[in-house]
Amino acid sequence: MTYNAELFDRAAAQYDESPPFFRILGARLVDFANLPVASSVLDIGAGKGAVTLPALAAVGPSGTVTALEVAGQMVEFLETYSLPNLSVIHQDITKSTLPDASVDHAVSGFTLHILSDLRGALIQIHRILRGYGTLSWSKPGAHPEAIEWEESYGNIFGEFSKRLKDVPSEMTDEPDYESTFRAEGFEIIEQFTVPLRIPVGGPEEYWAWTQTHGARWLTDQLNTSDADEFKSAVIESLWSSHPTHGNDIMVAPLFTKMRRI
Numbered sequence: 001m002t003y004n005a006e007l008f009d010r011a012a013a014q015y016d017e018s019p020p021f022f023r024i025l026g027a028r029l030v031d032f033a034n035l036p037v038a039s040s041v042l043d044i045g046a047g048k049g050a051v052t053l054p055a056l057a058a059v060g061p062s063g064t065v066t067a068l069e070v071a072g073q074m075v076e077f078l079e080t081y082s083l084p085n086l087s088v089i090h091q092d093i094t095k096s097t098l099p100d101a102s103v104d105h106a107v108s109g110f111t112l113h114i115l116s117d118l119r120g121a122l123i124q125i126h127r128i129l130r131g132y133g134t135l136s137w138s139k140p141g142a143h144p145e146a147i148e149w150e151e152s153y154g155n156i157f158g159e160f161s162k163r164l165k166d167v168p169s170e171m172t173d174e175p176d177y178e179s180t181f182r183a184e185g186f187e188i189i190e191q192f193t194v195p196l197r198i199p200v201g202g203p204e205e206y207w208a209w210t211q212t213h214g215a216r217w218l219t220d221q222l223n224t225s226d227a228d229e230f231k232s233a234v235i236e237s238l239w240s241s242h243p244t245h246g247n248d249i250m251v252a253p254l255f256t257k258m259r260r261i
């Protein structure tokens with residue numbers, strides 16, 4: 001099992017329950033993707049369906065959405081939707097067996113940036129998409145009004161990561177996206193930053209939210225006393241350097257639309 005599958009199996013029960021962060025951004029990503037009615041769409045790293053459900057609404061009853069997901073617990077959740085034009089498949093995108101040229105467009109919310117083998121994924125997506133099909137995807141980004149706090153959080157994260165023997169490469173290495181995509185046959189056609197504030201009610205709740213998704217990987221790996229110290233350092237940084245002292249999640253994710261060439 002891959003590191004991401006284990007991580008998201010552990011996260012699944014609490015993932016995107018409160019606040020509905022990924023659902024808010026999934027709906028925005030689908031607006032940005034501008035998926036044609038009646039088209040076939042692949043959602044890569046579908047999670048609990050934050051992008052899948054608005055994509056289904058966008059393509060309508062004569063379109064289809066395939067939700068591809070590597071974590072079994074997420075797949076179980078997706079299967080509860082049981083909708084006629086939704087297919088759920090339990091696969092790692094880098095080893096996908098979906099047929100060549102079988103979907104019109106692809107979407108992916110907050111997944112491509114955590115893959116250990118982005119090139120392997122892009123080879124598959126290029127193979128599965130038809131013609132000039134698009135791939136619209138999102139990744140995290142710092143809110144312009146919360147840069148100071150992001151830096152402080154990044155420093156704390158870096159300091160505690162050093163206490164681990166092994167750090168998974170997908171959690172640290174940031175590729176040059178534009179050249180990686182181009183090398184695998186994609187060109188950028190549009191990019192859009194989405195500054196957003198979502199109320200959470202203070203540093204403790206902010207911290208709790210960070211433990212419901214992929215950012216929990218560090219806490220999962222630290223020993224109990226280091227994990228407690230890490231939590232205290234993050235809460236202290238929210239009090240001291242976050243613009244709303246941890247009362248709002250402040251982010252500015254980057255949305256990118258690529259076209260297969």
Ligand SMILES: C[S@@+](CC[C@H](N)C(=O)[O-])C[C@H]1O[C@@H](n2cnc3c(N)ncnc32)[C@H](O)[C@@H]1O
Nearest residue numbers: 004008022045046047050070071092093109111
């Ligand atoms: C941050 S979550 C995003 C989920 C969903 N797209 C959303 O916006 O809420 C990343 C998802 O990608 C899945 N994932 C990670 N690596 C994957 C891979 N190689 N193939 C398929 N899914 C993967 C994880 O299990 C997780 O559900």
